[in-house]
Amino acid sequence: MKIAIVGTGYVGLVTGISLALQNHKVICVDNDKNKVSKINKGKSPFFEPDIDKYLKKVLKERTLKATNDLQGAILESNVTIIAVGTPTINSKIDLSFIKTASAQIGESLGKVKNYHVIAVKSTVLPGITEKVIKPILEKYSKKKVGEFGLCMNPEFLREGNAIEDALNPDRIIIGQIDDKSGKEFAKIYSKLSVPKIFTNLATAEFTKYAANSLFATLISFSNEISRIAETTENVDVLDVWKGVHLDKRLSPIINSQRIKPGVLSYILSGCGFGGSCFPKDIKALSSFADEIGSEGGLIKSVIDINTTQPQRMILLLKKAMGAANLKNKKIAVLGLTFKPNTDDIRESVALPIIETLLSQEAIVVAHDPMAYKENISPQLTNLPITLADTLKEALENAEAAIVVTAWDEYIKLSPEFFIKMMKKPIVIDGRRIYDKHSFLKKGVIYKGIGT
Ligand SMILES: NC(=O)c1ccc[n+]([C@@H]2O[C@H](COP(=O)([O-])OP(=O)(O)OC[C@H]3O[C@@H](n4cnc5c(N)ncnc54)[C@H](O)[C@@H]3O)[C@@H](O)[C@H]2O)c1
Structure with missing residues (x-):
């Protein structure tokens, strides 16, 4: 599969490396030029045990690259994963990064010819993917869900053990807006034989909060x-x-x-x-x-x-x-x-x-x-x-x-x-x-x- 990942923080980069190690073609996108340049030089912008070793390996095998060019990455991919931050400010979830990223992704999605799945990996409250992200994607792409796929795939990796967790997850939760979205998206995990639970979007979102x-x-x-x-x-x-x-x-x-x-x-x-x-x-x-x-x-x-x-x-x-x-x-x-x-x-x-x-x-x-x-x-x-x-x-x-x-x-x-x-x-x-x-x-x- 060809996968674009938007946001190369702890979750985005670790997910990207683990998918590249499974022989997918991964393009990691970040709007921070410094991070992109470090990643392309084989240096992770943050510390995780063994991360630089694996990063260098996937760069050498050309299964991963980093870029600031979001549109180029999406046009080259079948799946786009959103992994930008969702901080809490004054006890409330701040959706500003994910809203901006969704609008930018939506614009590029409008130009994509083939069926493309957008998957939210950022942690968001129940209802956000369907009620906030979907309308933004539809508005900016001028397409309706069905013409593109939409999933919510919460991440459970633990910092300090992130690469190991991403390569050997205990379960994969895929919230899907329709069966086709989930089926297409699940192909990125085809090499992992762990329980895969298919749910609706809100249940996937809620599972992450319940676990934490x-x-x-x-x-x-x-x-x-x-x-x-x-x-x-x-x-x-x-x-x-x-x-x-x-x-x-x-x-x-x-x-x-x-x-x-x-x-x-x-x-x-x-x-x-x-x-x-x-x-x-x-x-x-x-x-x-x-x-x-x-x-x-x-x-x-x-x-x-x-x-x-x-x-x-x-x-x-x-x-x-x-x-x-x-x-x-x-x-x-x-x-x-x-x-x-x-x-x-x-x-x-x-x-x-x-x-x-x-x-x-x-x-x-x-x-x-x-x-x-x-x-x-x-x-x-x-x-x-x-x-x-x-x-x-x-x-x-x-x-x-x-x-x-x-x-x-x-x-x-x-x-x-x-x-x-x-x-x-x-x-x-x-x-x-x-x-x-x-x-x-x-x-x-x-x-x-x-x-
Ligand atoms: N850190 C963890 O251990 C962990 C575990 C599970 C889930 N999560 C969730 O995953 C999400 C990401 O967490 P993180 O710790 O990786 O965040 P982070 O802050 O380390 O990384 C987010 C990245 O997104 C980039 N970004 C923001 N807006 C962008 C845009 N419009 N285009 C391109 N890049 C953009 C930022 O520059 C940054 O590099 C959050 O929702 C978090 O709750 C985190």
């Missing part, structure tokens, strides 16, 4: 439990989760072997979830529930718990320091990305933690193995913090360290290292990556979420 909200709910539930545990004598939530996880309904025993399903990593307490999906999607779903008159009370609680969870780190910090005042105290923040193995800091929990520290006049020195200075978003560049090149620089003379991201580099640190480097070895563990007992035994003042 489920995982976000598990995290906030685990954090609520940790708050109760923190004020309960002699309870460490980490031990509680160990016991809960061993329930056979959560981790079954098959052929005498304990299976550890991935869902268990969402039933753990920490300083909250961030990233480009969970926070924005759950807020958009909550506003949507309000608009259609549904209650959505649980979803609101999930958001509330997550919004306040980073502040628990400041409470733990003050308790550990025995200080009500953080003025002029050097605090090291370890981890800026919203999770390990990505350079994405969108809605990272590090941001509210840093803002609170700064509002209390602390001196913030942050470190992250991946957030190189050039990749850091304006949100961080504008903050009066020092970005340390090395862990040593971040911890030297610090009065406390707050661990926000569970990078391997941090997991490996010993209590001795903190003791040697810091003015005072106070460690606030937002991801529970350290062994509390050995840290305390060695003389670190250790506090973690849920203990």
Whole structure:
């Protein structure tokens, strides 16, 4: 198949590479010339494990190229996938990128001679593909659905594991406006033998929100439990989760072997979830529930718990320091990305933690193995913090360290290292990556979420 992908961010480029590896001819389109030029040189504009290796391979095999020429890409293709951003602004989904892209695609679609399918991969609320995108495509192409196909194909890849997820998805959901659209579009996945679920457009859209909200709910539930545990004598939530996880309904025993399903990593307490999906999607779903008159009370609680969870780190910090005042105290923040193995800091929990520290006049020195200075978003560049090149620089003379991201580099640190480097070895563990007992035994003042 010949496939145009509009938007070469995390989803667009990773999808493009995975389809090119399956021998389709892929043209990745972006209106950011810098991104296009980087991609054509074999350099991904963002970090994902192994992405440059695969990108170079598909460029060499000429199964993928990048361009700014949207019309040229669509005229050369049978399928166009929309993968532009759909951020949430003031708790509402912002459709401006997808509306503009749809109008541009519509204009080109008007010039296409053969049957062509447009598929929305961007995350959009139920009804958007049919009620917003379809009329724009029809208006600008001067064609009616039927003359072209329309699908909604939600994406479930996880940053940090994106290439692997795109090459080996657990399921493919294809929302279709009619059978012909779905049948034609499904050809792009013909090499993947995984369950393919064909639905209407709104169900496909809703499936993505339900999936993300489920995982976000598990995290906030685990954090609520940790708050109760923190004020309960002699309870460490980490031990509680160990016991809960061993329930056979959560981790079954098959052929005498304990299976550890991935869902268990969402039933753990920490300083909250961030990233480009969970926070924005759950807020958009909550506003949507309000608009259609549904209650959505649980979803609101999930958001509330997550919004306040980073502040628990400041409470733990003050308790550990025995200080009500953080003025002029050097605090090291370890981890800026919203999770390990990505350079994405969108809605990272590090941001509210840093803002609170700064509002209390602390001196913030942050470190992250991946957030190189050039990749850091304006949100961080504008903050009066020092970005340390090395862990040593971040911890030297610090009065406390707050661990926000569970990078391997941090997991490996010993209590001795903190003791040697810091003015005072106070460690606030937002991801529970350290062994509390050995840290305390060695003389670190250790506090973690849920203990
Ligand atoms: N990032 C994830 O892990 C993930 C996972 C599943 C679903 N999604 C969804 O996929 C969508 C894309 O997410 P992302 O993280 O890849 O976004 P992103 O912001 O990283 O990338 C979007 C890209 O689209 C480009 N773009 C915007 N308007 C354009 C236009 N008119 N023409 C050409 N290019 C245009 C931008 O320049 C940018 O490169 C969102 O709806 C998101 O919710 C993201």
